[in-house]
Every structure is written in C-alpha cells, then in structure tokens.
Amino acid sequence: MALLEVDSVHIAYKRTIAVKEASFTADAGQIVGFIGADGAGKSSLFHAIAGVLHFRGEIRYKGYPYHSPKEAEPIKPYIGLMPQGLGLVLYPQLSVEEHLEFFANIRDIPRDKAFMKYKKKLLHMAGLAEFPDRLAKNLSGGMKQKLSLICTLIHKPKLLILDEPTTGVDPLSRQELWEILDQNRKEERSLTLFSTAYMGEAAKMDKIHLMDEGEIIAQGTAGELIKSARPYTYQATRCKECITFNGRTYSLKPLSAPHAEPTLESLFFINALKKGKIPPPVEVLPRETPIDIPEVVMEAKGLTKRFGDFVADDHIDMQLRRGEILGLLGANGAGKTTFIKMLLGLYPIDEGELYLLGRKIQSPKDRQELKRYIGYMSQNFALYKDLTIRENLFYFANMHQLPLNKASERIERLAKSLGFWDYMDSFPKDVPMGINQRFSLAAAILHEPVVLFLDEPTSGVDTIARAQFWQLLHKLKHIWGISILVTTHYMSEAQYCDRVVVLRRGKKIADASPKELERRFGTKDFEEVFLRLYEEQE
Amino acid sequence: MRTSVIKAYMQKEFKDLVRTKMIYLVYLLPTMILLLFGYGIRLEVTGARTIIIDQDQSRFSKELIDKCTHSKYFNTKVLLISPNEGLHRIKQAKTDILLIIPPHFEHDLLHGQKSELAAFIDGAFPLRATTMQGYVEGVILHAAKELAQRFGLKHPLITLNHRALFNQAMRDENAIVPGLIGLIMLVAPALLSALLIVKEKEMGTIFNFYASPVKKSEFLIAKLTPVFLLHSINIFILFLWATWWFGVPFRGSFGLYWITSELYLLISLSIGLLVSIITNRQIVAVVLTLIITIIPGFLYSGMLMPISSMVGESYIEAHIFPVMYYNHIVYDTFLIGQGLESMKNILYLAILAGYGTLLLIVGSLLLKKELG
Incomplete structure (x- = not known):
C-alpha cells in the first residue's frame, strides 16, 4: 500500500476551479515533484493534502481516509507543510534558535538527548549553526527558506509538503536545500511532495507530475516523460497546427523534419496541441514614430x-x-x-x-x-x-x-x-x-x-x-x-x-x-x- | 489541552509584542485617549472672554463689573469702546460675551425705573452659548438680589427670565472620565486581540496553526490570554489616572469595579476575535474594530446623553451594546457607591457575564482551522 493516495481530488473557489479530479499515489522515501505555472493548482492540491483546505474526493494517508480538514486532524502530527512564500512561516522578531524551540513546542516534542542532537544536526545542515541568535528578519532569502525547512523537519514528518521552496532562492541555497532533502529522504524515509517552477530541479525527483490549469497532464520519471514527448518533437520547421519554440517544433501529426531531443518543457507544448489550444500567433507591427537613439x-x-x-x-x-x-x-x-x-x-x-x-x-x-x-x-x-x-x-x-x-x-x-x-x-x-x-x-x-x-x-x-x-x-x-x-x-x-x-x-x-x-x-x-x-x- | 503548547505560543506572543514595541501601544493608547478626551471634552465653560462697556461709570455699574471679574467663569475686560466695535470683536471671535451697561443705569435704578442691560453672546456653538447665557443671567440676578435687599425692596430691580443653568457643583471630570474608561476598555483590548490573530493570517504564519496538531482551544487561549493579562493592568492604570490625576471621587467598592472591568475586557477581546475571523488584513481589522467599538463606546456610553433620555431606536441600540451596562456600574462605583445593593447593578453585571460568554463561544465556534 502506498503511503499517500490521492483519489479524484477536486477543489473549487466560488467560480473558479483550482484542481480538477487529481489522482496520484506516492511511496515513502520518494521525492515527488509537481511542476507548473502559478495558478496551475499546485498550492491548492498541497493545501488539501495538508488538511488546511476544503476539497471533494478522498485522500488516504497510510490507508486512513480523509475528506475534509476536520477529518485530517489526526494525521497532522505526521505532516510537515511549508507553504509558498519566502520565510512565510517565520516570525520576523524571533531568532533562529527561538524558531526551532517554538516549532518543537507546538509539536510537543520531548527535550531529550536525541532531540538536541537532531536539532544540532539540522542547524548544521542548514548552515545556521553559527547564528542561533539572529532574528529571522535579518536573514537572507536563502537562509529564511533553509530555516523554514528545518523548522518543518523538526518533528520528523513522514509526509513533507514543500510548496515552491526554491522559487526566487539563490542557486547555492537551493543546492543546500536539496542536500537537506536528500539526507532526510535517506535517513527518515519520509515522502516529500515538492512543487517548483524550475524545470531543472525535475532531474532530482523520483517522480514528476506536470500540472496545467488544475490538471495533472503527465506523470512519471523525468526519463519516462521525456521519452513520451519524443514522437512529437522535431527540429524547427514551418508547419500548420504546430508550435515552434527555441529550435524545436512540436506536432501531433508526423512531419518530414528530423526529430529533436525534447525537454520537460516540451510536454506543456504537446499538451496544448492535444487539447487543441494552439496559441494564436503574435505579431509586432512596425512602429509609427521614427526612432533615433544613441549607441x-x-x-x-x-x-x-x-x-x-x-x-x-x-x-x-x-x-x-x-x-x-x-x-x-x-x-x-x-x-x-x-x-x-x-x-x-x-x-x-x-x-x-x-x-x-x-x-x-x-x-x-x-x-x-x-x-x-x-x-x-x-x-x-x-x-x-x-x-x-x-x-x-x-x-x-x-x-x-x-x-x-x-x-x-x-x-x-x-x-x-x-x-x-x-x-x-x-x-x-x-x-x-x-x-x-x-x-x-x-x-x-x-x-x-x-x-x-x-x-x-x-x-x-x-x-x-x-x-x-x-x-x-x-x-x-x-x-x-x-x-x-x-x-x-x-x-x-x-x-x-x-x-x-x-x-x-x-x-x-x-x-x-x-x-x-x-x-x-x-x-x-x-x-x-x-x-x-x-x-x-x- | 496541552499547557506546554499554550505556553510556547504565549511566550512567542510576548516576545513579539515586546520586540515589535507594540507593548508601548498597549499602555500608551489607553492613557492617551483618557488624557486627550478627559481634557478635550468640556461641557462647562470657564474664563469666557468678556468685554464690558460701562457707559454709566457709576457705583452700581462698578459693583456689577466686580461681580464678573471675581468669577472664574468670566475673563473680564472693561473697555471704553463703542458698542459696534464690541460687536465687531465677537464677529472676529476675539471675545465671547459683550455686556453693555447703559448710561443712567444707576440713576434709573435709584429712581425705580426700568433699566435695560445689553448682553451679546457668541452663539456659534449653541451648547456653549446657552451655558454662557446662563452665567450672565446668573451674575446679574445675583447682583440685583443684593441690591434689592440693600434697599429693602420687595420686588427685584432687574427682572430676568432666568433658568438655573448655573453649573456650580458638577465637575466635568466626574461626568466624563468614568465614561471614558468604558470607551477605552472596549477599544484597546479588541484592537490588540484582532491584530494578534490577523497578523498571522496576513504574514502567513497562521499555517503553523492550520497544519500542526495545535488545537483550536489551545490557539485561542494562547492568543487571548496575553491580551487579557496585559489589559488587566490597564484597569488599574486607568483607575489611578481617574482618581489621582483627574480627582474623580471613588465612592463604591473597588472589587466590584475590578470584576466588572475584567468581564468587560472579556467582551472586548471577543469582539476582536470576531473581527479577526472575518478579516485577513491588519489594516482592515484596525479600521473595522475602531468603527464598531468607538462609535457605540462613545454615543451609548451615557457620557454625552443619558440613556434614560433616549427614545425609540437609539434606546434599543443603547441596550444592544455592552458599554451601557458597564458604564452604569462604573459610574456607580465612582460617583454613587450603591454597589451590589442596587438590583440594577446586579442585573447589569449578570448581563455583562452572559454577553462575554456568548461572544467568546460564538467566536470560538466560528474560528476555522483551515483556509477561508
């Protein structure tokens, strides 16, 4: 049995539909990615799984089913949610050390030797061991995210839900965040749900879900997904009913042009083709006023x-x-x-x-x-x-x-x-x-x-x-x-x-x-x- | 309910209040309102700027002028100017009262003839004008009475249609300051409790509550207790300002004042809780809290107008808001001292307790542990 089973989850706000019938399963020890633009439904799906948002459908954690935030209450001790936004869950006026204490306290974690050791290790991994007294408001963006992550890890959650933890974070901090996650996956065998807008991070994930307009349009490993895109990807050419971008042409019908190696981004173009949503061409007409500018x-x-x-x-x-x-x-x-x-x-x-x-x-x-x-x-x-x-x-x-x-x-x-x-x-x-x-x-x-x-x-x-x-x-x-x-x-x-x-x-x-x-x-x-x-x- | 969780949340709250310096606001705001309003609302008029034009220059006219100059209600100048010039000064708002003593004033009086004094009063502020009119009439009548006695006349020499506006015993402070306590204790705790919760919603830290096993009751206790404790101190601070600084007498039982105030505090912070449930932005929470607390806190406090003289809708509205019940008991403890011997006080105390419990229950039922 999978650790997490999401079964036809549907989320709507008043008039707009945020998530349409999303289903997937994920196992312990995996890092499962969700890639998509703003408004694709990643956050809403994560909020539903974390039990902070109303949804329709069923989610099962270790076989325990829940259908509402209220029913999700018993599994909250095992969940760690890091919502989207730089340092969103941090209190600007509290120090690094005080944060860890606070998060441990609200999770009611006993202060034994093992805890102290784990806390030290987390601080060390996040590179924050040197400044336990620095207030959160004085941390850089990358440090804030690392602190948020170790605060979310302090109670050793079995289900870690990270909503765009790396967006806007500098490359070094991003790499460090990934190292923490990697170590956590190995040692705690927890399941990590990870959303991102950066395609480059997909390679580090065990399984990827591509999301677009509230739907999971494709799932699999990075290799599987790229493989599925190969038949539709050609070297740039001119044709009807296809999309050409960045040296590649995507078409559902076979073309005479030679094939090109797709990327994960290719899947979004192919999805648009399959749904018949070929974006209208954009043109730029010549300007009316003459131009005269210096070098x-x-x-x-x-x-x-x-x-x-x-x-x-x-x-x-x-x-x-x-x-x-x-x-x-x-x-x-x-x-x-x-x-x-x-x-x-x-x-x-x-x-x-x-x-x-x-x-x-x-x-x-x-x-x-x-x-x-x-x-x-x-x-x-x-x-x-x-x-x-x-x-x-x-x-x-x-x-x-x-x-x-x-x-x-x-x-x-x-x-x-x-x-x-x-x-x-x-x-x-x-x-x-x-x-x-x-x-x-x-x-x-x-x-x-x-x-x-x-x-x-x-x-x-x-x-x-x-x-x-x-x-x-x-x-x-x-x-x-x-x-x-x-x-x-x-x-x-x-x-x-x-x-x-x-x-x-x-x-x-x-x-x-x-x-x-x-x-x-x-x-x-x-x-x-x-x-x-x-x-x-x- | 786990005390360690509540303690952790509360510790965080206190650290935050101190480090953001919001704690100053908790203690400065109530005192500021008390001092500003305490001095700002003046129903009584003292030192009304008065110009007397004495066209008679007699013994009687001098006596009359003396009466004015010796009263704290007038700030008198005797000038030798034309009546028109005097009226011009009222127009320019350089004087409030112009009193003209006509020529032959003494002569007319001694000969038992009717005499007319001219008094002009700046009526820009009707309430102030009527008060000043009362003063002028009072002084003149007093002088006339004395004269009449001196001459053994049966009928007063000067007749005036007078009303007893002469506010001698009632001090403004006594009327205003206890009512202000009712206003402040409604506004300040509501503001703080609304902010403590809405702040987390706006910043996003509310997720720490939503996504953790922290119970609703734990969260509520952790959020509301600091407000309750911090503002309980204000009950004493405001009492000291009222009695020691404004010199308001305290005739009732301090215990009753204290208990009533704590109950009232509970109502106020529940109002803040309700506001925090329907708002997501701090600025909206502040504006909303101020509107729903200051207006009834002021209008229906009995400070400006006694509730008993209200009719119709305003009478009903006054009974809907808690401020009336609290102020009744507070005015009693300060000025009257009947305490629990009065059935009305006991009834109002019970109403306050019920009011607080109801709001708190409604608030905690409406608080959801999920995104709205």
Missing part, C-alpha cells in the same frame, strides 16, 4: 542604493546598448527591482551617475522629458483590476497624452497583433496570466518608447506564455530596433538574452553574453552556470 541607451556608473545599513545595490556599472536585450538576473533580494526603480527615478540614487539616452540624469526635469522614450512594466503587472483591459489601456494612453483617435487606433492594432483582442472587455482577474502579461506589455509600449524596462515579466506565467513572450521581445527588438532590459529569477532564461548581468546581494558578479558564459564554464545548463558563478563568490 548607448542607458549607462550606469557606480549606481548605489542604501536602505539604512543595508546596501541594496552596491556600485553597479551597467550599459544597455542600442537594439539589445539585456537580462538582469539574480535571486530574490539581489537588487534587481531596486536597480530598475533607480533607473526610473522611483528611488533616489544614493551614489553614482546615470545616463539615459546620452543624457546625464540630474534633476526630475531631465526625467520628465525622457519619460515618453521609456516604457516600463512593473513586477506583478501594475494593472487596475477594477478597470477592463480596454479601460486600462485607454488610461495608459491618456497618461502618455496620446490623442483619443490615435490611442484607439493603436490599442486596436496592438490588441489584435498581440492576440488579446477577444479579451478587451474582460477584467484582468478573469483572464489567463499570459494575457495579462501581454496586455501589460501593450500598455508599456503604447507610446512607442525606445527603451523598455521589464521587471520580472515572466514570473509565475506558464511555459507556453513565457515562450511566446520571449519570442515577442525578440520581434520587438528586431522590428522596432529598441533596447530592452529584463529582470528575471529564472536562470534558464539567460539563453534568450543578448547579454546578461548577474547580481548577487547587490553586487554585480557577471556581465557577459550567454555564449561567453557557456564557454567559460563548459556547460549549456544555465542553472549550473549560475551555481558555479555563486560558488566563485563564496
């Missing part, structure tokens, strides 16, 4: 931002050249957003010089005059959720003082070419993330800027929408000839950039083209590249 669009010299004692950005030098996509990469808290906010003048610059479009920025007046040349898309898409997409776009057009007839013409052009014309009168919350992402981009380029700053535009968006978005950016670059600065915490997205700058704790640790990085570290796997880059810094 160097943006130059930062020693840009620094401090928040009290904390240095968010420490003497950053950076150049954004004409017609270039520059990727600004780094974990949460590396200083990416702060940097973009300095470029936009949302934060005052503490030290250093900034040149935009060949002009030194000294006063708010300088910025005011440059605003019409700059497009900005903020993290989580700054949209007005009580306005429809059309109203949102008109609002942005108004802000840029576009005449009404011109605005409506441009909005229609963009909406049709970017494939969200059908959603114009919907509210942002009612449309897929990918649509929101594209219409936010439309809002940012409505005034035809010459430089575009995008803050985490792909975060939480599903694989296909992400792929389309990158295609869109490249078209924008070629057809409009504009420069684009993109921040992301997906290291694998480095391959789509012309050049990448990597930030780590406010310092620049790399500034090179992806090719140069591949050559330097001898691998095409950017996860690996960044791990090595971080290790160099230690």
Whole structure:
C-alpha cells in the first residue's frame, strides 16, 4: 500500500476551479515533484493534502481516509507543510534558535538527548549553526527558506509538503536545500511532495507530475516523460497546427523534419496541441514614430542604493546598448527591482551617475522629458483590476497624452497583433496570466518608447506564455530596433538574452553574453552556470 | 489541552509584542485617549472672554463689573469702546460675551425705573452659548438680589427670565472620565486581540496553526490570554489616572469595579476575535474594530446623553451594546457607591457575564482551522 493516495481530488473557489479530479499515489522515501505555472493548482492540491483546505474526493494517508480538514486532524502530527512564500512561516522578531524551540513546542516534542542532537544536526545542515541568535528578519532569502525547512523537519514528518521552496532562492541555497532533502529522504524515509517552477530541479525527483490549469497532464520519471514527448518533437520547421519554440517544433501529426531531443518543457507544448489550444500567433507591427537613439541607451556608473545599513545595490556599472536585450538576473533580494526603480527615478540614487539616452540624469526635469522614450512594466503587472483591459489601456494612453483617435487606433492594432483582442472587455482577474502579461506589455509600449524596462515579466506565467513572450521581445527588438532590459529569477532564461548581468546581494558578479558564459564554464545548463558563478563568490 | 503548547505560543506572543514595541501601544493608547478626551471634552465653560462697556461709570455699574471679574467663569475686560466695535470683536471671535451697561443705569435704578442691560453672546456653538447665557443671567440676578435687599425692596430691580443653568457643583471630570474608561476598555483590548490573530493570517504564519496538531482551544487561549493579562493592568492604570490625576471621587467598592472591568475586557477581546475571523488584513481589522467599538463606546456610553433620555431606536441600540451596562456600574462605583445593593447593578453585571460568554463561544465556534 502506498503511503499517500490521492483519489479524484477536486477543489473549487466560488467560480473558479483550482484542481480538477487529481489522482496520484506516492511511496515513502520518494521525492515527488509537481511542476507548473502559478495558478496551475499546485498550492491548492498541497493545501488539501495538508488538511488546511476544503476539497471533494478522498485522500488516504497510510490507508486512513480523509475528506475534509476536520477529518485530517489526526494525521497532522505526521505532516510537515511549508507553504509558498519566502520565510512565510517565520516570525520576523524571533531568532533562529527561538524558531526551532517554538516549532518543537507546538509539536510537543520531548527535550531529550536525541532531540538536541537532531536539532544540532539540522542547524548544521542548514548552515545556521553559527547564528542561533539572529532574528529571522535579518536573514537572507536563502537562509529564511533553509530555516523554514528545518523548522518543518523538526518533528520528523513522514509526509513533507514543500510548496515552491526554491522559487526566487539563490542557486547555492537551493543546492543546500536539496542536500537537506536528500539526507532526510535517506535517513527518515519520509515522502516529500515538492512543487517548483524550475524545470531543472525535475532531474532530482523520483517522480514528476506536470500540472496545467488544475490538471495533472503527465506523470512519471523525468526519463519516462521525456521519452513520451519524443514522437512529437522535431527540429524547427514551418508547419500548420504546430508550435515552434527555441529550435524545436512540436506536432501531433508526423512531419518530414528530423526529430529533436525534447525537454520537460516540451510536454506543456504537446499538451496544448492535444487539447487543441494552439496559441494564436503574435505579431509586432512596425512602429509609427521614427526612432533615433544613441549607441548607448542607458549607462550606469557606480549606481548605489542604501536602505539604512543595508546596501541594496552596491556600485553597479551597467550599459544597455542600442537594439539589445539585456537580462538582469539574480535571486530574490539581489537588487534587481531596486536597480530598475533607480533607473526610473522611483528611488533616489544614493551614489553614482546615470545616463539615459546620452543624457546625464540630474534633476526630475531631465526625467520628465525622457519619460515618453521609456516604457516600463512593473513586477506583478501594475494593472487596475477594477478597470477592463480596454479601460486600462485607454488610461495608459491618456497618461502618455496620446490623442483619443490615435490611442484607439493603436490599442486596436496592438490588441489584435498581440492576440488579446477577444479579451478587451474582460477584467484582468478573469483572464489567463499570459494575457495579462501581454496586455501589460501593450500598455508599456503604447507610446512607442525606445527603451523598455521589464521587471520580472515572466514570473509565475506558464511555459507556453513565457515562450511566446520571449519570442515577442525578440520581434520587438528586431522590428522596432529598441533596447530592452529584463529582470528575471529564472536562470534558464539567460539563453534568450543578448547579454546578461548577474547580481548577487547587490553586487554585480557577471556581465557577459550567454555564449561567453557557456564557454567559460563548459556547460549549456544555465542553472549550473549560475551555481558555479555563486560558488566563485563564496 | 496541552499547557506546554499554550505556553510556547504565549511566550512567542510576548516576545513579539515586546520586540515589535507594540507593548508601548498597549499602555500608551489607553492613557492617551483618557488624557486627550478627559481634557478635550468640556461641557462647562470657564474664563469666557468678556468685554464690558460701562457707559454709566457709576457705583452700581462698578459693583456689577466686580461681580464678573471675581468669577472664574468670566475673563473680564472693561473697555471704553463703542458698542459696534464690541460687536465687531465677537464677529472676529476675539471675545465671547459683550455686556453693555447703559448710561443712567444707576440713576434709573435709584429712581425705580426700568433699566435695560445689553448682553451679546457668541452663539456659534449653541451648547456653549446657552451655558454662557446662563452665567450672565446668573451674575446679574445675583447682583440685583443684593441690591434689592440693600434697599429693602420687595420686588427685584432687574427682572430676568432666568433658568438655573448655573453649573456650580458638577465637575466635568466626574461626568466624563468614568465614561471614558468604558470607551477605552472596549477599544484597546479588541484592537490588540484582532491584530494578534490577523497578523498571522496576513504574514502567513497562521499555517503553523492550520497544519500542526495545535488545537483550536489551545490557539485561542494562547492568543487571548496575553491580551487579557496585559489589559488587566490597564484597569488599574486607568483607575489611578481617574482618581489621582483627574480627582474623580471613588465612592463604591473597588472589587466590584475590578470584576466588572475584567468581564468587560472579556467582551472586548471577543469582539476582536470576531473581527479577526472575518478579516485577513491588519489594516482592515484596525479600521473595522475602531468603527464598531468607538462609535457605540462613545454615543451609548451615557457620557454625552443619558440613556434614560433616549427614545425609540437609539434606546434599543443603547441596550444592544455592552458599554451601557458597564458604564452604569462604573459610574456607580465612582460617583454613587450603591454597589451590589442596587438590583440594577446586579442585573447589569449578570448581563455583562452572559454577553462575554456568548461572544467568546460564538467566536470560538466560528474560528476555522483551515483556509477561508
């Protein structure tokens, strides 16, 4: 009998369905992965299994069935849940040591020798043994996640549920988190459910479930899944009823092109094909206004931002050249957003010089005059959720003082070419993330800027929408000839950039083209590249 | 129920309160409200700025002026200006009262003729104006009475339609401060208990409760006990401010005041618990708690208007909110001292106990150990 059996679990919130009839089983000693975008239903499924959310269907733990949070109460001593969010379960004002004490206390664990030994071991594994007195609010993002994990492990749960524990965490901390999990799997023989948005982590899991729109679309080992995708994966070619991305073409019908080796991401494309959901093509039409930009669009010299004692950005030098996509990469808290906010003048610059479009920025007046040349898309898409997409776009057009007839013409052009014309009168919350992402981009380029700053535009968006978005950016670059600065915490997205700058704790640790990085570290796997880059810094 | 679990949660709560410095709020807020409102609400008027234009310059007029200058209710200036100039000063809000003594005032009185004094009062604030009007009338009548006695007249020389507005014995502090205790002890504990729970919901740490074997009862005790203990101290602090700083007399039994206050505290923190069940954000919890506690705490406290003089809906509403029952007992312990000899006090005490138990039961039934 399997340790955990999930039987047709269905979860709905008011109108939306979060999880559709999900079923799977998992055994002790396994690490079972759930991969999918935000809104795919991973968190809801985990919450149901952890007994904190209402669901329909049945879940059995060691044969004990439960159908509601109330019935799940008797198995809670054996469950450890680490919900999504950096350091979410931590109390900012408590120290590392106090956290472990608190978590042990609420689990009513006796303070015997074995406990003290285990606690010491956990602290050591997490690399937190040196600072037992540090308050949680003063820990870095990676340390917070490691502390959350060992707090979840303190009662030796038999069923460990980890919801995106590695998202936004720096590569080294991620590796350490995995080491803790590996050791826990071996020694405690517990079952670990693990969700992630990083495909790269799939290789470390015993079994993977791919999730999309509340459904488990495929399950098996990484090898099995890739094998199942092989018949549908070809080298890039032109054809009808297929999707081409990143050098591969996916088609359900046989093609004459030679086959290509798929990745796990391929499965999402194939799933879309099987459901007949071929994404509409996105086009970029030529710009109306002529473009005249200098060789160097943006130059930062020693840009620094401090928040009290904390240095968010420490003497950053950076150049954004004409017609270039520059990727600004780094974990949460590396200083990416702060940097973009300095470029936009949302934060005052503490030290250093900034040149935009060949002009030194000294006063708010300088910025005011440059605003019409700059497009900005903020993290989580700054949209007005009580306005429809059309109203949102008109609002942005108004802000840029576009005449009404011109605005409506441009909005229609963009909406049709970017494939969200059908959603114009919907509210942002009612449309897929990918649509929101594209219409936010439309809002940012409505005034035809010459430089575009995008803050985490792909975060939480599903694989296909992400792929389309990158295609869109490249078209924008070629057809409009504009420069684009993109921040992301997906290291694998480095391959789509012309050049990448990597930030780590406010310092620049790399500034090179992806090719140069591949050559330097001898691998095409950017996860690996960044791990090595971080290790160099230690 | 495991005491070790409750203890662990409570320890965490106290550390958090101290380290976030919220503990200051627990003790500063009640005192601040008491001091601000205690001085801020003035029903009585003292030192009304008064200008007297003495056009008579006689012995009688001087005597009348003396009466005013010697009263704490007036801050008198005798000026030689025209009546129009005096009225202009009322318009400019530079004076509150203008009193004009006409020429031949003494002469008219001595000859038994009717005389007219002109009194102008700034009526911008009606309550204040009526009070001041009462003062003026009072002073003049007093003077007239004295004069009449001196001359052995049967009928007073000056007639005035007077009402007894002369508030001499009632001190404002006595009327306001005990009522404020009822307001504060409703607002502050509700605010803290709502925040302690909603904070965990907003931060996400509530998962530690949802996903662990911690029981609902354990969680509730751990969350509400710190509020109860911390605010129990406020019962004493507020008592000291009232008696020692504001000089309000205390005529009843301290035991009754204490027990009633603890029961009332229980009601307040249950209100906070109920708010925390329906809200997920701290800011919403604060606003909601303030609205549902301050408005009834103020309006139906009996501070501004006696409940007995309320009619219709307001009378019913006053009986729905707990503040009326508490304030009745508190006013009794401070000003009257009947204590448990009064049946009404016993009844109200029982109502408070029932009220608290009911809210607490409803709150703990509604609290769910799952995502809402």
